[in-house]
Every structure is written in C-alpha cells, then in structure tokens.
Amino acid sequence: MTDPYDSSPNGVRARLLVAIAAWTVLVAAVLVAVPLAFADRLPDPLATHWGSSEGPDGSMSPTAFMLLLIGMWAVVAGIGAVAAARGRHLARRVTRAWFCAGLAWAGGFMVTTQAVTIAANLDRGHWTRAQDVSWQVAVVLVAPIALGALGWLAGRPGPDVPAPSPETGRLIDLDPGRRPVWVSTTTARWAGWLALASLAAAVVVAGVALYGLFPGGWGAVLPLALAGVIGTVLSSVSVRVVPEALTVSVGPLRWPSRRVRLERVERAWAEERYPTQVGGWGLRGLPGRATIMIRGGECLVVRYVSGGELAITVDDAATGAALVNALVARRHSSAGR
Incomplete structure (x- = not known):
C-alpha cells in the first residue's frame, strides 16, 4: 500500500498516480452519466457547433x-499517467503544480463543454432549435481555469527537489587548421503520424462535404489541416553548430529556422527535460527563455550572455554543448589577445 505520509519523491509520485486515476474515473463517469440521465430530453442528433450567426450549424448524435469527449479525455489522462509514472522531474514542486493544473483544466474543459452543449439542447425537440450560445462560452473558459487553479494548489504539497546546477562538461580540442561543424537531427514519430492522419482526414472530410454527405463538414477541414501543418513542423528538429553561430531548424524543410551568433552565447550544456516541465510540446516558454520540445529527454541548453536560455531536444547534446563551449572559449581567448 502507499504510505500517505511518505514525503519521498517515489511516495509523492505514487500518490499522484492514485489521484490521477481517481480524477480520470470521476471525469469519465460524469461524461457518461450526464447524457444518459437526460437522454429522453435530448434531440437525436443534437447541436454541437454554433457559428457566427449565433444559431447552431453542426450536429452529432448524443x-x-x-464517445468523442471520452476518447479525448482518455488520451489526455493516459498521457498524464505515463508522464507521472516515468517523470522523475515531478519531484520539483513547480513542475508538479503545473502538471496537476493542466490535468485539472483538461478535465474541467471536457465536463463544461458537455454541460453547455446538453443545456442548449435540452427539451428542444430538434437540434436546429437549440438555444443560442453566448454567455455560456465564458463558463467554458472560466470554470476550467478555476479547476486548474485548484489543481495547481493540490500539486504543491510534498518535496521540492532542486534542479541540479548545470555542468559545462567536457571541451573539444579544436584544430586551428580545420573548421569544426556539428549537426544533429531528432525526429518525433508521433508528430509525423499526427500530421499524416490530420492531413488525410482533412482531405476525406473535404471530399465528403463537397458531395453534400457531411453538412457542416467544411468547418472541420481548416482545424484538421492546421493540425497537419503543426504536426509536420514538430516532426523533426535539427541543430547545426559552426564557428560563427548555432542554427536551429524545424520540420522536414528545415524551415523556419533560428540563428544564434556565438558571440551572444555564454555557455552550453546537456540536460534532461520533459514536456511536463515546460508546458507541453512545441515551442514553449517566453522570448529569452524558450524550449523547442518534440520529445522528452536529452536537450542542448544554451545560455545567452544576457541571461536568457534556449533549450532544444536533440540527440548527442553533450557533443554539441562541448563544441559550443570550445568555440566560445576560443573566441574569448582571441578577444583577450
């Protein structure tokens, strides 16, 4: 059994897994019980989308x-459970608090979305006569934030293991007669499959809507296509280090890219970071302290002279950091002569 007073990182992670399981079951139970409780008062199909004209313009069977909401919740909760089970970083209080806040927000968003949709369709007879949605949008936005705040508070108790201070690591001996170059590319299969599935779905939905078999289907084409583009961009990241600069490129076309001149760099190191630490996948954080996250694990972290940081998930980060540090040291040595 789990010791409720065990304050070690393993004890906190065990209790967190129990809490995630309880929250997952509770949200899933609500998502199933509410539509079943009002089944005899709901039209079939029911209105599930409202356009700019304020009236419903999309429908779906109850x-x-x-099942759509339950499926989305299962994916979110499953990712959360895996991250909690494997995440040593949850020993840090701030990471644990934001992790719990995100899971609480996601569950609240699913439940409030369902509640607003059912309330708008209740006793309406036909989905086209569903109630207009206006102020209810604020409920869908605000209520999950309030639950997220409670989740943030719930994640704070327990140990706060400080992150280890980064070590510069080894240096590379540079041959004055040669031009050193380091290139590393990392791919994320999940993003590639997401892009492929989303783009394929966009084409299928567009074709079905074109022949009038899926009224309102055009509204789903743009989100699916956008998800495909985002998945394509997040499918790979490449880092190139040369004596003048460090260049980070994303996507199979190596675009967009960002170039950081080494004169702006103080030092670099390799460090393990995970999506739950930085708020998810993609470009996370703020300008001056950003992370390009396409998979958890080894990252190349570059600290600017100004104090900001850029972290990139890339393979063989220790070698890249060693070359950056060697080039920065050589630049400083040349400047001091």
Whole structure:
C-alpha cells in the first residue's frame, strides 16, 4: 500500500498516480452519466457547433458526442499517467503544480463543454432549435481555469527537489587548421503520424462535404489541416553548430529556422527535460527563455550572455554543448589577445 505520509519523491509520485486515476474515473463517469440521465430530453442528433450567426450549424448524435469527449479525455489522462509514472522531474514542486493544473483544466474543459452543449439542447425537440450560445462560452473558459487553479494548489504539497546546477562538461580540442561543424537531427514519430492522419482526414472530410454527405463538414477541414501543418513542423528538429553561430531548424524543410551568433552565447550544456516541465510540446516558454520540445529527454541548453536560455531536444547534446563551449572559449581567448 502507499504510505500517505511518505514525503519521498517515489511516495509523492505514487500518490499522484492514485489521484490521477481517481480524477480520470470521476471525469469519465460524469461524461457518461450526464447524457444518459437526460437522454429522453435530448434531440437525436443534437447541436454541437454554433457559428457566427449565433444559431447552431453542426450536429452529432448524443452517443457520438459522448464517445468523442471520452476518447479525448482518455488520451489526455493516459498521457498524464505515463508522464507521472516515468517523470522523475515531478519531484520539483513547480513542475508538479503545473502538471496537476493542466490535468485539472483538461478535465474541467471536457465536463463544461458537455454541460453547455446538453443545456442548449435540452427539451428542444430538434437540434436546429437549440438555444443560442453566448454567455455560456465564458463558463467554458472560466470554470476550467478555476479547476486548474485548484489543481495547481493540490500539486504543491510534498518535496521540492532542486534542479541540479548545470555542468559545462567536457571541451573539444579544436584544430586551428580545420573548421569544426556539428549537426544533429531528432525526429518525433508521433508528430509525423499526427500530421499524416490530420492531413488525410482533412482531405476525406473535404471530399465528403463537397458531395453534400457531411453538412457542416467544411468547418472541420481548416482545424484538421492546421493540425497537419503543426504536426509536420514538430516532426523533426535539427541543430547545426559552426564557428560563427548555432542554427536551429524545424520540420522536414528545415524551415523556419533560428540563428544564434556565438558571440551572444555564454555557455552550453546537456540536460534532461520533459514536456511536463515546460508546458507541453512545441515551442514553449517566453522570448529569452524558450524550449523547442518534440520529445522528452536529452536537450542542448544554451545560455545567452544576457541571461536568457534556449533549450532544444536533440540527440548527442553533450557533443554539441562541448563544441559550443570550445568555440566560445576560443573566441574569448582571441578577444583577450
């Protein structure tokens, strides 16, 4: 059994897994019980989308809508459970608090979305006569934030293991007669499959909507295509280090890219970071302290002279950091002569 008073990182992670399981079951139970409780008062299909004209412009069967929300919640909760089970970084209080806040927000968003949709369709007879949605949008936005705040507070108790101070690591001996170059590329299969599935779905939905078999389907084409583009961009990241600069490129076309001149760099090191630490996948953080996250694990972290940081998930980060540090040291040595 889990010791409720065990304050070690393993004890906190065990309790966190129990809390995630309880929260997952509770949200799933609500998502199933509410539509079943009002099944005899809901039209079939029911309105599930409202356009700019304020009236409903999309519908779905109650069962399909329920399964859609449950499926989305299962994916979110499953990712959260895996991250909690494998995440040593959850020993840090701030990471644990934001992790719990995100999971609480996601569950609240699913439940409030369902509640607003069912309330708008209740006793309406037909989905086209569903109630207009206006102020209810604020409920969908605000209520999950309030739950996220409670989740943040719930994640704070327990140990706060400080992050280890970064070590510069080894240096590379540079041959004055040669031009050193280091290149490393990392791919994320999940993003590639997401891009492929989203783009394929966009094409299928567009084709079905074109022949009038899926009224309102055009509204789903743009989000699916956008998800495909984002997945393509997040499918790979490449880092190139030369004596003048460090260049980071994303996507199979190596675009967009960012070039950081080494005169702006103080030092670099390799460090393990995970999506739950930085707020998810993609470009996370703020200008001056950003992370390009396409998979958890080894990252190349570059600290600017100004104090900001840029972290990139890339393979063989220790070698890249060693070359950056050697080039920075050589630049400083040349400047001091």
